Amino acid sequence: MTPHPETAMTTRLPLLTDAQVGPPDLVAAIRQRRGGDLIDLDRLLLHSPAFALGWNEFMGRVRTALSVPPLLKELAMCGVAALNGADFEMHHHAPLYLAAGATEAQLAALHRLGAEPGVAADPVFDATQQAVLALVVEMTRQVQVSEATFACARAALGSDQAMFETIGVIAAYNMVSRILVASNLHP
Structure with missing residues (x-):
């Protein structure tokens, strides 16, 4: 190819x-x-x-190789892509997000994540998804995560392993998006 x-x-x-x-x-x-x-x-x-x-x-x-459910991993990946304007990343992960069980309404909300405040709390997402999205927003936008956001995500994810892996996915895909955006790579 x-x-x-x-x-x-x-x-x-x-x-x-x-x-x-x-x-x-x-x-x-x-x-x-x-x-x-x-x-x-x-x-x-x-x-x-x-x-x-x-x-x-x-x-x-x-x-x-991670234990975090595919739906939450793809939610985090697509959330990072939306916030950072990484169209290539979104193009490749949106179908995987839908295949993992997301709805078209959830995907549409993610596309608004970078432009509209409060999308992370959209009722189209369940409580666990909202907690993960709040973590995505804080890690991506300001790097620092508030105690309240961290505690909410940790409780929603149910284990320290899932929490650490989710933090790792968000960090890894921020790296991906920064390479894509800096290189001007689009679908």
Whole structure:
């Protein structure tokens, strides 16, 4: 697969072609995690094989090895994408969010998250989802999390492992969105 021509022209760094990506063992590992194809984000990351290697291992575990339910992970990922204006991230995770059990109304609310205050408390989300979204908003917008937000999310998630993993997902996808936005990578 070669990069999409319209995307390659708008990114701030060129997307590497199949002939340019390497090393082969790393590219094969990324393709395996992705189900066969590289996505445009991989074609950016492969500018630094060391970075791409760590990313592939870490993000693979974030995506597949955590105990947090997929619906809450995707909620956090899409919430971060909405707040940071990471269209590429939202484009790739919105279908996964819906497949995990979210509704179209919830997805529509997430699209408003960055523009409208109070969306995290929208009744379209249940109490646990609202607690996770409040955590997403505070971690993404101000980094600092209030005691009240932390306590609410911890209680809603039900375990310290789930709380830590949710914090980790939010942090990881803030990293993803910042790379996407800085690189000007869009779907």
